[in-house]
Amino acid sequence: xxxxxxxxxxxxxxxxxxxxIGASLAANAGSREQALQIHNRIAGVPPSEAxxxxxxxxxxxxxxxxxVEKAMENEGFYSVTLKNMATPWTNRDMxxxxxxxxxxxxxIGMVRDGEDIRxxxxxNILYTGNGSGLPAYxxxxxxxxxxxxxxxxxxxxxxxxxxxxxxDVTGLPAEATAGIMxxxxxxxxxxxxxxxxxxxxxxxxxxxxxxxxQVHDTSLTPDRIRQDVSRSPGGDSRVFLNNCMGxxxxxxxxxxxxxxxxxxxxxxxxxxxxxGQITYNREGxxxxxxxxxxxxxxxxxxxxxRYGYVTMDDGWDNYWRExxxxxxxxxxxxxxxxxxxxxxxxxxxxxxxxASCQVEKVFEQVCLREPGSEADHELxxxxxxxxxSSGYDLRQAFIATASYCKGE
Numbered sequence: 001x002x003x004x005x006x007x008x009x010x011x012x013x014x015x016x017x018x019x020x021i022g023a024s025l026a027a028n029a030g031s032r033e034q035a036l037q038i039h040n041r042i043a044g045v046p047p048s049e050a051x052x053x054x055x056x057x058x059x060x061x062x063x064x065x066x067x068v069e070k071a072m073e074n075e076g077f078y079s080v081t082l083k084n085m086a087t088p089w090t091n092r093d094m095x096x097x098x099x100x101x102x103x104x105x106x107x108i109g110m111v112r113d114g115e116d117i118r119x120x121x122x123x124n125i126l127y128t129g130n131g132s133g134l135p136a137y138x139x140x141x142x143x144x145x146x147x148x149x150x151x152x153x154x155x156x157x158x159x160x161x162x163x164x165x166x167x168d169v170t171g172l173p174a175e176a177t178a179g180i181m182x183x184x185x186x187x188x189x190x191x192x193x194x195x196x197x198x199x200x201x202x203x204x205x206x207x208x209x210x211x212x213x214q215v216h217d218t219s220l221t222p223d224r225i226r227q228d229v230s231r232s233p234g235g236d237s238r239v240f241l242n243n244c245m246g247x248x249x250x251x252x253x254x255x256x257x258x259x260x261x262x263x264x265x266x267x268x269x270x271x272x273x274x275x276g277q278i279t280y281n282r283e284g285x286x287x288x289x290x291x292x293x294x295x296x297x298x299x300x301x302x303x304x305x306r307y308g309y310v311t312m313d314d315g316w317d318n319y320w321r322e323x324x325x326x327x328x329x330x331x332x333x334x335x336x337x338x339x340x341x342x343x344x345x346x347x348x349x350x351x352x353x354x355a356s357c358q359v360e361k362v363f364e365q366v367c368l369r370e371p372g373s374e375a376d377h378e379l380x381x382x383x384x385x386x387x388x389s390s391g392y393d394l395r396q397a398f399i400a401t402a403s404y405c406k407g408e
């Protein structure tokens with residue numbers, strides 16, 4: 001029977017410590033020891049004696065995958081492991097102890113339901129709680145999810161964490177929804193102030209496992225770099241040509257997809273924007289500062305280099321389909337250009353780098369280390385292929401990595 005007794009919020013915070021149980025098992029572990037290690041790594045808590053015996057029996061029968069699936073029935077897999085895995089993606093400080101929010105809840109729900117995980121960056125999808133006493137989802141606060149966590153409601157229960165249409169919940173137009181990128185939590189963290197480049201940078205880091213330094217390529221055309229980037233920082237144009245250009249020439253044409261989004265808040269009463277909300281300029285809405293739908297932040301510091309690119313719409317192009325970053329494995333089935341965050345999210349999510357990054361993240365979560373050996377990387381490659389053949393059901397990556405890291 002599925003374990004439906006969720007850990008408390010405090011227990012979830014201690015989940016990282018619980019994951020370390022079993023890390024010192026002897027290299028020649030028996031089936032019970034392997035079962036214990038699998039359950040600790042998957043659920044973040046030890047199994048009951050009955051579950052341990054069932055898992056050990058499955059391992060003895062050579063059915064390790066079924067033993068992992070047994071561990072995934074524990075609520076801790078959702079409320080501890082998946083939440084701890086995703087929470088750092090939702091804030092600039094990469095804080096694992098941040099409260100549950102719509103970003104993490106949507107990731108948890110998609111994994112639980114075996115959804116195509118690529119849709120995390122473009123689907124019109126959002127998971128919300130269903131329980132008595134929960135405040136309604138609100139665009140200007142996180143109370144709904146904090147109450148869901150405080151009540152300890154089981155996130156692994158489809159009747160408690162419910163899949164919904166994001167546009168119906170938030171009021172964004174369906175064409176403006178882009179999975180977790182247009183969740184309240186992501187918008188609060190990455191559309192707040194700035195120039196909206198943060199949304200692109202953290203999406204790249206969290207879901208393609210690349211930071212800007214790793215996609216640096218000075219060979220690409222710099223024609224789409226905005227006016228706010230100096231072409232001679234400190235009076236030295238070599239700094240721009242050898243450093244700044246190598247990131248902005250690829251990032252700025254892609255981040256243009258976010259040109260109609262902003263984080264709206266009262267800067268005087270709420271200077272950190274905690275109670276703000278995502279906004280999107282619909283067709284026909286015009287910003288006085290830009291004369292178009294483009295939000296003013298895309299035109300700030302225009303005098304830094306007035307001959308730079310002026311953003312007039314949300315059309316984006318992937319310059320990284322040429323040059324060094326072709327190795328990210330862009331899909332031949334997609335055009336490499338489009339309008340808005342949804343199509344750009346699809347471009348990122350349908351890359352080889354996105355698929356392998358999901359497996360690498362799971363490997364680190366389950367094996368408690370980064371992949372290093374040749375065998376580790378062979379496992380990553382194999383699990384990535386399995387992920388694709390399974391319809392991008394991320395549960396398959398957990399099964400493969402937990403089996404691999406169970407001990408001999």
